Amino acid sequence: METEDGLLVTVYRRKLKRHDEVAVPYGSNPATCPVRATRTLLSVLxxxxxxxxxxxxxxxxxxxIAPPLTRRGQTIGDPSGRITPTAAAAVVTRAAEEAGFQGNWTGHSLRRGFATAARRADHTLERIGRHGGWADGSRALLGYMEEGDRWERNPVAGL
Incomplete structure (x- = not known):
């Protein structure tokens, strides 16, 4: 559902076996704004x-839009046409390669990038974890965060 501040979306958290409502605000760059991109995708659909x-x-x-998949006359996969996690990961990998990014890009790169960028923007671990569906105090969340440049925001600087 679109609001004046962005989108309220329902996300299924498979590991938690529940649906959560997540707020997605407008992005600062219109070219990469998730709200504008979603609006465009909904229009195309x-x-x-x-x-x-x-x-x-x-x-x-x-x-x-591909029709439902069948094998020997039986519908296979999601009959509504939803892509699989494997297909989503392939999209991320292909997009990263086409953009010329170095490294090993997978579907989890999006979660890792979100966690790292949010932490660098000084959001608390608790807020990042709750938005991303990690449990409070999650060690996995800490594993997703990358240090980045060793000089940028060095904890020893200014002491």
Whole structure:
């Protein structure tokens, strides 16, 4: 649901086996704003006759929303066309390669990048964890955060 501040989205937390409502504010850069990108995607899906259902769906090599997959006449996968976590990871990997990014990019790179960027922006571990679906005090959350440049924001600087 779009609000004046951004989007309120429902995210299923598979490990927690529950749905959470998450606030997604407008981004500071219109070219990378998640709210604007979601609005555009919803418009495209509506133009294809999809007014409800999953947001991230399979797209065929011709750029069309792919029909449900079948094997021997039986529907396989998600009949609503939702992409799998493996397919989402492949999209991230391909996009990173096409952008010329170095390193090993996977679907979890998005979570890692979020946690690292939010911490560098001085958000608390508790707020980052709750927004990203990590349990309070999660050691896994700490493992997602990267140090970055050893000189930038060095804890010894200014002592």
């Amino acid at each position: 509506a133009g294809e006759g999809r007014g409800s259902g999953p947001l991230f769906v399979r797209i065929d090599r011709h750029g069309r």
